[in-house]
Amino acid sequence: MSSDKLPTRDKILKASLYLLETGNGDGVRMGDIAKRAGISRQALYLHFATRAELLVAVTHYLDKLHGTDQRLAASRAAKSGVERLDAYIDAWGNFIPEIYGVAKALLAMRDRDEAAAEAWDARMQDVRHGCAAAITALRDDGMLSEDYSQTRAIDILWTMLSVRNWQQLTIQCGWSQKEYITHMKSLARKVFVKA
Amino acid sequence: MSSDKLPTRDKILKASLYLLETGNGDGVRMGDIAKRAGISRQALYLHFATRAELLVAVTHYLDKLHGTDQRLAASRAAKSGVERLDAYIDAWGNFIPEIYGVAKALLAMRDRDEAAAEAWDARMQDVRHGCAAAITALRDDGMLSEDYSQTRAIDILWTMLSVRNWQQLTIQCGWSQKEYITHMKSLARKVFVKA
DNA sequence: CCAATAACTTGACACTGTGTCAATTGACAA
DNA sequence: TTGTCAATTGACACAGTGTCAAGTTATTGG
The missing domain is CATH 1.10.10 (Arc Repressor Mutant, subunit A)
Structure with missing residues (x-):
């Protein structure tokens, strides 16, 4: 070794x-x-002390390795709200496969282990913040569809971009990663961007 | 008793x-x-013989109690493709909370137990068929958006309507069941119905 | 009435994986 | 030398699933 x-x-x-x-x-x-x-x-x-604690530490280690924060933060550089939405989907969507192994283990513990659930939820809260930033940018541009309140729009984007959905679409339905990204972007535009 | x-x-x-x-x-x-x-x-x-086998039997028992088949089949009565999409979302979406207890237990076993995974997947395949029928009806009406192939459209609808997503939106995000249904319908129209 | 059979009970046990505890070793430093 | 820190070994408690064997009860058929 x-x-x-x-x-x-x-x-x-x-x-x-x-x-x-x-x-x-x-x-x-x-x-x-x-x-x-x-x-x-x-x-x-x-x-x-526990397996859950170890898995959480692994996610942090992983973040450091991949420079998650920087990569996700990069989406903030985008000018328009729509570009920013795209950039966020790009950043997070391409991040999922890299963390999938760890995510899967944490997800499997989620239903039984309180600590694992909290750890996972905390990390997903970060993703939610990213979604919120993207939706807010869209609204600030006056481009957010009026069909949903801002909170509901965030809820929807956050849910759309969940690891479970990524798993279902790529692994179960056989989408390529590229297909996943382009379809998610198209979906998000249709749903959130004012016609 | x-x-x-x-x-x-x-x-x-x-x-x-x-x-x-x-x-x-x-x-x-x-x-x-x-x-x-x-x-x-x-x-x-x-x-x-096993816990998984019992849980599967419970889902069948549940279906009989609630008359799942009939309720889901009812959506086929709808005339236009769009109505049918709505009807399916109504039928399945309102069915989820009734099966949620069982679904949650089965879902929690899915990641570890081969038999539970198969049982769950088989049931979700039924839902997929319902999604496929709705999308096909839409296409036959010439109302299916050209942005996605039929298969991809089915994949998306199926994923949108997953129990996990329902759980996240209602239980985690606090949506009411009514809100869930109306938002899902609106979402599906935006995504699938030709502009 | 007896005997067979099926459904059920009791209680013990194997197995897996997590987490705990105690005694021990080896290295390095004051 | 003594202390301490990291690690090791091995035993064990605990939960929950699934297995096994022996015994009970009720019903039914010859």
Whole structure:
């Protein structure tokens, strides 16, 4: 392993990420992670009290690796509201496949594990802020359709862009990533941009 | 209990349904169901080999109770394609809250349990057929937007009307059921009906 | 009336995966 | 030397599912 000299915490994060991203995302157990990181299962608990806590840390690690904040923030550079909507869909939509392994594991825990649910919801709240910014920009341009209140428009965009929907459309329905992005953009325009 | 004279199998289904629908849908264990049905946990296994199998049976039982098929089929009576789209959204959209307890439990198992996943997917395939019928009716009227192929349009409608989306919009975003239905109809028109 | 059968009960147990606890080791530093 | 920190080993509690075996009860048919 090339990570022999990394601090243990980083070895754990790296190992978790590897297992989450390769494999199908199923069955990444604490023991599996420990083995991959080359430490004992108990050493894991020295660094992360629970599996949920570890998974949350992995999402943060992932964000740092991919520069999520910057990439999402980039959509704010767009001039018009419509461009900004497009840019946001581009940024977030192309981000989903990169985080999918981790997202899937967190999502699977969501229904049972309080901590995992909170962690996931917190991250989705960030996405919601991005959606809100895009919708607000549209409204400020006077281009937001009058069919929905601003809040409802945000609710809809946020729901449209959920990881679950991405999963259904790409993985289940077989859309290519490119198709996903273009269709989502077209959808968003039809729904939100004043005719 | 008023179900003393029911066959055991029905007592089990009834008890499962009760627990799934009341409670938050969490923690409906085999033991809980047995207790509620007034039988031993092991007797459950005499009727259903696994929890997944039981849950599937519950969905069928539920369908019979609510007359799902008839209600969904009713949307076929609509004359124009647009009316039919509306009618389908009405029928299915108002059906979701009734099955939500069971759906939630099945959905929570989906990620881990192969059998549960298959059962759920099979049921969602039925919904897809309904979506396909609505989209086809629209196309036959020459009213389907040319922005999407028929398959893609079905994919989109199907995804829009997913239980997960209903959950997010009503339970998380706080939409009323009425609001959900009207917004979904408006959304579908904007997206699918030729301008 | 006896015997077979089916439905059910009781209780013990295996298995998986998470999380806990305690005793121990090895390294490095004051 | 002593202290301390990170890690190790191994045992264990706990939940929940599913299995197994032996015993009970009621019904029914010869």
